[in-house]
Amino acid sequence: MVLRFFAALIVLVFIPGWALAQEHVATAKTPQGSVTVVRDGETSPVEAGARLFKGDVIRTGSDSSVGIMFLDGTRLGVGAGTECRIDHYIFDPLEDRYAFDVYMKRGSAVYSSGKIGMLKPNAIKIRTPRATVGVRGTRFLINVE
Amino acid sequence: MRFAFFLSIVLLLASGCAPKTTVVLLPDEAGKVGAVEVATDRTSQLLDTPNAYTEVWLLDTPSKVRLMSAHDIDRDFSTALRAEPLPPKSFNLYFHSETTTLDRPSASRFPDIAETIRTTPHVEINVIGHTDTAGDASYNWDLSRRRAERIRDKLLEHGVDSGIIFTSFHGQYDPLIPTPDETHEPRNRRVEIFLR
Numbered sequence: 001m002v003l004r005f006f007a008a009l010i011v012l013v014f015i016p017g018w019a020l021a022q023e024h025v026a027t028a029k030t031p032q033g034s035v036t037v038v039r040d041g042e043t044s045p046v047e048a049g050a051r052l053f054k055g056d057v058i059r060t061g062s063d064s065s066v067g068i069m070f071l072d073g074t075r076l077g078v079g080a081g082t083e084c085r086i087d088h089y090i091f092d093p094l095e096d097r098y099a100f101d102v103y104m105k106r107g108s109a110v111y112s113s114g115k116i117g118m119l120k121p122n123a124i125k126i127r128t129p130r131a132t133v134g135v136r137g138t139r140f141l142i143n144v145e
Numbered sequence: 146m147r148f149a150f151f152l153s154i155v156l157l158l159a160s161g162c163a164p165k166t167t168v169v170l171l172p173d174e175a176g177k178v179g180a181v182e183v184a185t186d187r188t189s190q191l192l193d194t195p196n197a198y199t200e201v202w203l204l205d206t207p208s209k210v211r212l213m214s215a216h217d218i219d220r221d222f223s224t225a226l227r228a229e230p231l232p233p234k235s236f237n238l239y240f241h242s243e244t245t246t247l248d249r250p251s252a253s254r255f256p257d258i259a260e261t262i263r264t265t266p267h268v269e270i271n272v273i274g275h276t277d278t279a280g281d282a283s284y285n286w287d288l289s290r291r292r293a294e295r296i297r298d299k300l301l302e303h304g305v306d307s308g309i310i311f312t313s314f315h316g317q318y319d320p321l322i323p324t325p326d327e328t329h330e331p332r333n334r335r336v337e338i339f340l341r
Contacts (some may be wrong), residue, residue: 010254045313050265067230071341073250077222094313114341130165130166134182136179136180136181136182137180138178139171139179141171143167143221
């Protein structure tokens with residue numbers, strides 16, 4: 001009985017955490033040219049359909065681009081010569097928890113709101129070295145150069 | 146005059162060589178224009194008209210709002226705009242009360258949904274089960290799970306790869322139409338298929 005209780009406890013405590021850590025937050029669509037991701041210090045090319053995770057740094061070369069589709073339907077079209085980082089992302093409607101925090105170090109992108117933009121626009125931040133863009137449910141362009 | 150010059154040099158040095166940020170508001174695909182706020186430590190600027198833009202540069206203060214021409218937007222953003230993924234698509238399928246049986250119009254949508262899945266590049270699919278508030282919350286929790294699994298199975302029957310389907314369920318807690326507890330509402334007895 002006690003054993004079963006601890007087994008259940010282990011499943012409850014560790015499995016969801018593990019599942020959460022493994023979960024991707026976005027998918028790369030139609031990469032063109034040179035597109036790489038830096039994850040845990042390792043740089044690798046981004047293939048079409050590749051899954052992206054919190055903490056990933058995405059880089060595009062000249063004449064290169066990639067589309068990023070987040071779990072909630074938020075979209076980024078990332079232009080050439082860009083470096084951006086997915087700092088934080090939560091899409092959890094049942095617990096009413098949301099976060100969208102992308103850092104644009106350089107380059108250009110078009111952002112379009114998804115479900116988070118509808119449900120909790122305050123949770124969305126796109127930061128650059130000079131400014132923070134807060135979103136009220138919409139589409140916009142951003143350039144850092 | 147000399148002071149102003151001196152001051153601008155100091156500000157230039159103080160602000161380092163961080164790059165300039167430009168933000169342009171666009172209408173979305175449906176033509177709707179929202180708003181964005183561009184903020185620095187000092188102040189902020191609101192954009193709420195189509196093609197309005199502001200720049201943040203040396204003084205860390207968003208510039209006053211101007212309109213960017215279509216030509217300039219194309220010059221600076223055409224690559225990003227071409228890379229933008231198509232909008233996600235959402236299908237709501239409705240069920241008979243307390244069952245995992247789709248109503249007739251919803252059941253007839255399957256060929257169309259399967260075709261949309263086939264033609265969307267690198268698509269992933271969320272299948273999200275829901276119930277109305279009639280009946281016990283824990284019963285509804287289980288019913289929403291069974292509804293989602295029923296739809297997942299139907300997608301598999303239509304040849305969709307199981308690795309791109311993500312099933313979840315919200316019981317009675319995420320109604321499309323908000324109602325009091327213990328309310329039969331056909332529009333809340335649903336599974337959402339979210340293609341992204």
